[in-house]
Amino acid sequence: MNLLKQLLNSFWKPLVLATITGLISGITTTGLIAVISGKIINPTFTLQLTGFFFGLCFFKLTTGIISRVLLIRLSQKIVLDLRMMLSRQILASPLFHLEYLGNHRILASLIDDIETLAKAAQVLPAFCGDIAIVTSCLLYLAWLSPILFIIILSSISIGIFSYQVISNRAFRYLKQARSQQDKLFKYVNTLTAGIKELKLNQQRRQNFLIDGLYDTAQNYRRHNINSMTIFAVAATWGHILFFLVVGIVLFGLPLISSIQPAILSSYAITIIYLISPLDYMMSVLPMISGAIVALQTIEALQLSLASSPQETLLNFEFESALTCQSLQLSGVTHTYYHEPEDRAFKLGEINLTLFAGEITFIAGGNGSGKSTLVKILAGLYFPEVGEIFLDNQRITSEMREWYRQHFSVIFSDFYLFETLLKGKTTATDKKADDYLIKLQLDKKVRFRNNEFSTNVLSQGERKRLALLNAYLEDKAIFIFDEWASDQDPIFKNIFYTQLLPELKARGKIVIAITHDDQYFHTCDRLIKLDYGKVVYDSMNSVSALSFT
Numbered sequence: 001m002n003l004l005k006q007l008l009n010s011f012w013k014p015l016v017l018a019t020i021t022g023l024i025s026g027i028t029t030t031g032l033i034a035v036i037s038g039k040i041i042n043p044t045f046t047l048q049l050t051g052f053f054f055g056l057c058f059f060k061l062t063t064g065i066i067s068r069v070l071l072i073r074l075s076q077k078i079v080l081d082l083r084m085m086l087s088r089q090i091l092a093s094p095l096f097h098l099e100y101l102g103n104h105r106i107l108a109s110l111i112d113d114i115e116t117l118a119k120a121a122q123v124l125p126a127f128c129g130d131i132a133i134v135t136s137c138l139l140y141l142a143w144l145s146p147i148l149f150i151i152i153l154s155s156i157s158i159g160i161f162s163y164q165v166i167s168n169r170a171f172r173y174l175k176q177a178r179s180q181q182d183k184l185f186k187y188v189n190t191l192t193a194g195i196k197e198l199k200l201n202q203q204r205r206q207n208f209l210i211d212g213l214y215d216t217a218q219n220y221r222r223h224n225i226n227s228m229t230i231f232a233v234a235a236t237w238g239h240i241l242f243f244l245v246v247g248i249v250l251f252g253l254p255l256i257s258s259i260q261p262a263i264l265s266s267y268a269i270t271i272i273y274l275i276s277p278l279d280y281m282m283s284v285l286p287m288i289s290g291a292i293v294a295l296q297t298i299e300a301l302q303l304s305l306a307s308s309p310q311e312t313l314l315n316f317e318f319e320s321a322l323t324c325q326s327l328q329l330s331g332v333t334h335t336y337y338h339e340p341e342d343r344a345f346k347l348g349e350i351n352l353t354l355f356a357g358e359i360t361f362i363a364g365g366n367g368s369g370k371s372t373l374v375k376i377l378a379g380l381y382f383p384e385v386g387e388i389f390l391d392n393q394r395i396t397s398e399m400r401e402w403y404r405q406h407f408s409v410i411f412s413d414f415y416l417f418e419t420l421l422k423g424k425t426t427a428t429d430k431k432a433d434d435y436l437i438k439l440q441l442d443k444k445v446r447f448r449n450n451e452f453s454t455n456v457l458s459q460g461e462r463k464r465l466a467l468l469n470a471y472l473e474d475k476a477i478f479i480f481d482e483w484a485s486d487q488d489p490i491f492k493n494i495f496y497t498q499l500l501p502e503l504k505a506r507g508k509i510v511i512a513i514t515h516d517d518q519y520f521h522t523c524d525r526l527i528k529l530d531y532g533k534v535v536y537d538s539m540n541s542v543s544a545l546s547f548t
């Protein structure tokens with residue numbers, strides 16, 4: 001459990017402090033029990049003992065509060081740090097690894113695993129407090145009578161072992177339930193993203209509900225019931241075990257050896273007192289086991305391994321130039337290895353130099369590798385072979401983050417942020433207003449204080465807003481992945497004949513993936529891909545464009 005080790009390493013100081021105060025609090029509890037049992041055996045009043053008793057009460061109060069407060073703060077800090085660490089690792093992981101995991105697994109961990117850990121963190125302070133009480137009570141028992149303690153400890157060890165054997169099975173079911181949770185997130189995703197299609201098709205809806213969602217939810221329920229039942233059996237067994245231990249002390253031991261009644265009664269009182277903390281500990285063990293499964297699941301995402309150290313430098317500020325002269329791919333390839341080998345798609349090798357003030361169109365059939373090429377160009381996929389040069393400077397792995405800051409990309413499945421980066425763009429309200437007019441959005445959207453008034457717009461309008469965003473970011477390289485496909489004919493025309501030439505005139509490197517062959521004459525260079533290979537590459541020449 002590397003993650004656990006990592007957490008313990010970061011928080012060892014407050015953890016040690018909380019443990020020490022918890023132990024002191026536990027020892028004080030034991031002291032109180034010793035005084036009480038002593039008083040039951042010998043009821044004579046002494047002022048000293050009374051003072052000692054109330055002194056212990058006060059000490060227990062203060063150390064108990066300090067220890068609990070420390071643990072509450074610690075557990076909540078661990079949850080916060082885990083949430084942030086997971087989010088940072090997701091941001092720092094290579095895109096292809098995240099695509100391989102799938103959104104559902106990432107969401108399940110971010111929401112469900114963190115929630116499970118948060119719940120366990122809530123019970124952890126009381127759990128640790130009880131460990132301290134149990135430990136100190138056991139030490140007290142050992143001090144009372146070492147021989148009796150060995151007998152008791154052997155019985156307790158047998159009990160813990162049998163509890164462990166039973167609960168191991170429960171742990172396996174918990175793991176199976178957690179793997180169903182990933183599937184459930186996938187179905188929930190389908191439910192929201194595919195709601196229109198599901199509403200329209202009764203048969204599909206039925207299949208989705210019964211064969212998909214219901215089956216998985218049933219499995220999840222079944223595994224959870226199994227694990228909870230086993231935990232409940234183990235807890236009840238553990239509970240009765242302590243009465244058995246009291247039975248051994250009271251009825252069994254006097255038969256074998258003579259033990260002072262005072263010690264016997266102190267033993268019985270202490271063990272009966274222990275039942276309450278032990279009961280609590282056993283009742284929260286399923287939660288703690290769930291947290292262990294959650295930690296293992298987060299580890300299985302292998303985000304920490306996948307994160308490249310260069311990409312974890314997320315807080316660094318990068319200066320990116322407004323223009324750059326050239327962008328070169330030299331012998332670059334990319335393969336999707338997660339597919340079976342004979343079907344793995346390979347892009348490349350690609351040799352390409354793009355220049356400032358040049359519009360390049362990338363065309364090709366579906367699945368020919370256009371979007372993959374864009375992801376490589378933008379530095380989202382790393383070339384498995386080959387090099388990338390920006391202004392003749394080779395992009396090393398340390399420079400990737402800096403390199404990516406030169407791009408404004410509008411993907412075909414783009415995400416539209418409602419706000420712009422404060423203080424990081426040249427955005428002014430006036431500039432944004434001008435762009436809103438240019439993009440014919442001024443009647444619908446207003447832009448004030450770095451925020452758009454709405455993003456409840458049609459798909460074509462949302463893409464225009466994404467373009468406005470890109471304009472305001474004013475990066476050196478603009479990439480459009482089928483941007484015009486959602487635009488009406490009039491605006492499509494404006495895009496190809498006005499907007500792209502304007503970017504070209506401003507010295508930008510402009511790359512557009514497009515199927516609009518009627519506008520191929522507007523580009524400076526056309527590249528055609530077919531099954532991952534460049535099959536056509538030309539500077540603009542109308543006669544050469546007739547391949548489509």
Ligand SMILES: Nc1ncnc2c1ncn2[C@@H]1O[C@H](COP(=O)(O)OP(=O)(O)OP(=O)(O)O)[C@@H](O)[C@H]1O
Nearest residue numbers: 099336338339345365366367368369370371372373
């Ligand atoms: N995340 C992925 N994992 C595995 N294989 C992928 C992944 N993304 C794409 N592919 C494979 O790579 C091929 C090229 O995909 P890509 O999205 O680059 O094509 P495209 O030319 O942009 O297609 P379209 O015009 O349909 O958008 C696809 O046929 C698919 O098999």
